[in-house]
Every structure is written in C-alpha cells, then in structure tokens.
Amino acid sequence: MKNLLLTKGFFPESLLRPTVNYILKTQLPNGCIPWFENGKADPWDHIEAAMGLSIGGELSAAERAYQWLAQEQLDDGSWWANYLDNQPVDKNHRETNFIAYMATGVWHHYLISNDTNFLRSLFPCVQKAINFVLSYQSPTGEIYWAVDQHGDPKKDALVTACSSIYKSLQCAIFCAQALNQDCRDWIQAHKKLGNTLRHHPECFDRTWGSKERFSMDWFYPVLAGVMQGKAAQDRIELRWKFFVENNIGCRCVSDEPWVTVAESCELTLALLAAGEHAKALSLFSWLHQFMDEDGGYWTGYNFRDKVIWPREKTTWTAGVILLAADALTEHSAASKLFLDHTVPAHWLDQIEA
Numbered sequence: 001m002k003n004l005l006l007t008k009g010f011f012p013e014s015l016l017r018p019t020v021n022y023i024l025k026t027q028l029p030n031g032c033i034p035w036f037e038n039g040k041a042d043p044w045d046h047i048e049a050a051m052g053l054s055i056g057g058e059l060s061a062a063e064r065a066y067q068w069l070a071q072e073q074l075d076d077g078s079w080w081a082n083y084l085d086n087q088p089v090d091k092n093h094r095e096t097n098f099i100a101y102m103a104t105g106v107w108h109h110y111l112i113s114n115d116t117n118f119l120r121s122l123f124p125c126v127q128k129a130i131n132f133v134l135s136y137q138s139p140t141g142e143i144y145w146a147v148d149q150h151g152d153p154k155k156d157a158l159v160t161a162c163s164s165i166y167k168s169l170q171c172a173i174f175c176a177q178a179l180n181q182d183c184r185d186w187i188q189a190h191k192k193l194g195n196t197l198r199h200h201p202e203c204f205d206r207t208w209g210s211k212e213r214f215s216m217d218w219f220y221p222v223l224a225g226v227m228q229g230k231a232a233q234d235r236i237e238l239r240w241k242f243f244v245e246n247n248i249g250c251r252c253v254s255d256e257p258w259v260t261v262a263e264s265c266e267l268t269l270a271l272l273a274a275g276e277h278a279k280a281l282s283l284f285s286w287l288h289q290f291m292d293e294d295g296g297y298w299t300g301y302n303f304r305d306k307v308i309w310p311r312e313k314t315t316w317t318a319g320v321i322l323l324a325a326d327a328l329t330e331h332s333a334a335s336k337l338f339l340d341h342t343v344p345a346h347w348l349d350q351i352e353a
Contacts, residue, residue: 003285011331015288018295019318020056023049026315027061030086031068035314040089043069043079044098044164045316047105052319054112054334055326062109063118069102070125076151077128093146093154097161100133102126103172104337110175111334123179130172133165134189141196142203156207159197160216166193167224170341187347197226213254215243215263223270225341232274243267247286248303257304261290261297262317265324269338272327284324297321 006012026049027033033049034041050065072079078099080088103126110119136144142157143165169190176183196203198221211217218239222232242254249259250267264287271280290298296313326335 004288005281005285006325006328008330011325011329016322016325019321020052020058022295023052023315023318024058024061031064032086033065033315036312041083042081042098044101047101049315049319050105051108052322054109055322055332059113066106066122070122073125073128077132091149093148095146096133096136096143097164099129100165100168102129103168103175107171107175108334108337112332119175120179123175126172126175130186137189140200140203141192143193157204158211159204160220162193162197163220163224163226166197166226194226197221215250215252218243219267219270222274223266223338228341233276236271236274236276245303249286258300258302260300261287262320265320268324269327273339281328284328
C-alpha cells in the first residue's frame with residue numbers, strides 16, 4: 001500500500017471500514033473487546049478499541065463495551081488488570097491508569113453521540129473509578145501505578161501512566177461539569193499531578209530503572225497535555241532521532257529495532273497536539289503498510305529482521321488507528337480530544353491558590 005496522506009474533512013471511510021469491522025467481529029456478545037479472538041482483555045485497551053467503534057459510527061456496540069465495564073467494576077471502583085473469558089486472570093494488581101481511562105472513553109463517546117442519558121448513566125461508574133485512583137495520589141502529587149489484591153499501593157509512579165491519568169482526570173472533570181456535579185477535588189488533584197509531572201522528575205522511577213528508553217515516556221506528557229506549546233515541541237525534537245525510524249514508524253524502545261503501530265499513532269496525536277502537523281501527517285502515512293486484508297493492523301514490525309512481530313493484530317491497535325485518522329481529518333466531534341488540552345478559565349476559580 002502506498003503512503004496514505006490524509007486531509008482535513010476527508011476521512012478515509014472506505015479504507016478504514018474494515019478496521020471498524022475488525023473490532024466489531026472481535027467484540028464478545030457481552031460487550032467485552034479482547035485483544036484478538038480468544039485473547040485476553042484489559043480495561044485500558046478495551047476502551048481504546050471502544051473509542052474506535054464510536055468513531056466508526058458503531059454507537060450501540062461502543063455503549064455495550066462501556067456497559068460491560070460498568071458490570072465488571074468492583075465495589076471500590078476498580079477493575080482487575082486482565083480478563084479472559086469474562087473472568088479476571090490476574091488478581092495480583094490493579095493499575096490506576098487503566099481504571100482512570102474509563103473517564104476518557106465515556107467523555108469521548110459523549111462528544112460523538114451527544115447522548116446525555118449515556119453520560120448520566122455511566123457517570124457513577126466514572127466517579128467511583130476516579131475517586132479510587134485519587135485515593136492513591138501521594139502527598140507529592142504523583143499517583144501510584146498499581147495496588148495489590150488487598151488495596152495496598154505499590155509505591156512508585158510512571159511518567160506514562162501518570163500522564164494518561166492526567167488526561168483522564170480532565171475528561172472526568174468535563175463529564176462532571178456537563179452534569180452540574182461538584183468536582184473541585186478533581187480539579188485540585190489534576191493541578192497537583194500536572195505540577196509534579198512538569199517539575200518533579202524525582203517522584204518517578206524511584207524503585208526501578210528509568211523508563212526513558214521507552215517512547216511513551218517521551219511523548220505521553222505531550223499527548224496528555226502535560227506539556228504544551230514550545231515546551232511540547234522541544235520535548236519532541238529532543239529525542240526524535242532516537243525513536244523514529246524513517247518510513248516505518250516509532251520504536252517502542254529506543255535501543256530495539258521494533259516499531260509498533262499503536263505507539264506510532266499515539267505519537268501522531270502528540271505531534272498534532274504540539275502543532276507539528278507535517279510530521280504527524282508523514283508519520284501516520286507510513287503505517288498502512290501494516291494493514292492486513294481483514295482490516296486489522298499488525299501490532300509491530302522488527303525492521304532489522306524485516307518480520308512482523310508479534311504475529312497478532314490487536315483491537316486496540318485498530319482503535320488508535322481510527323483515533324489518529326479522526327484527529328488528522330477532524331471527522332468526528334471528538335477529533336480534538338487529544339489535541340486541545342486548554343484548561344477552561346473557570347477551573348481556576350474552583351481550586352485552591
């Protein structure tokens with residue numbers, strides 16, 4: 001396939017319809033979206049795939065995905081890390097960024113559907129999830145990455161995970177304000193987390209090696225709106241040559257010859273958020289060589305050995321392909337969700353000085 005260059009107002013419906021269908025056919029009757037047929041599901045990637053369904057106009061299927069999460073939510077507001085055949089398979093930990101992402105998915109779907117009844121019905125689920133996550137915010141602002149089966153925190157934090165939570169908090173606040181719900185504590189927590197991400201790197205990777213060799217640590221603060229404008233552009237430029245392989249995509253890890261389609265799509269979104277439209281357009285155009293005949297996209301490619309690896313097509317990869325295409329073409333009402341991170345002025349009136 002030749003490189004695909006997208007233009008505002010021209011969403012490639014015929015090309016990407018099979019990608020939407022790939023997610024649809026993998027979704028289980030109960031609404032769960034596993035990674036692939038007979039594969040596991042996790043809350044974060046399940047939501048990423050559901051957002052692809054919303055963009056593709058499959059609103060009822062997306063709503064079934066969110067209803068599945070609502071049904072599986074534990075009493076404390078959390079979810080287990082992984083599920084297989086609708087049963088949790090890993091009860092050793094629950095990841096806070098997975099849990100918070102519910103708010104991002106629900107707000108994304110509401111922007112597209114404009115269905116207040118949907119938002120109202122899912123808000124209690126969002127509220128419980130966000131309150132659970134914020135109960136693990138440390139005094140210095142970072143949010144612990146996981147808790148064990150007893151609810152005890154694993155006391156360290158990840159830049160990527162906290163950046164994702166930062167965006168999810170913004171979406172949760174938008175949900176609350178659309179329903180006239182008090183969310184002053186969330187606004188304060190959002191501000192505190194952002195300050196820690198920007199100014200206190202010592203709060204992350206304290207008990208393990210630095211994760212800076214992972215591309216998500218590089219671009220997620222831009223994708224999530226932690227860094228904007230010139231600061232975002234400078235961060236992208238600083239490590240571009242370490243992570244981006246020309247005409248192929250974005251490496252997962254700087255010292256491995258492996259690019260992944262999902263990280264490349266997320267970097268596309270980060271570039272758009274930073275105002276680097278030409279780079280975003282070019283990067284996304286390289287990825288369609290990894291589309292299979294059924295509309296699915298291969299997860300990754302080892303360019304040293306010139307082989308697809310692993311031999312799997314994940315639904316969350318399909319989902320983020322749709323998210324990036326939507327952002328580039330401004331196709332849906334949610335197309336700027338990951339591009340415009342402006343904090344409304346009235347938030348400032350609701351937080352402590």
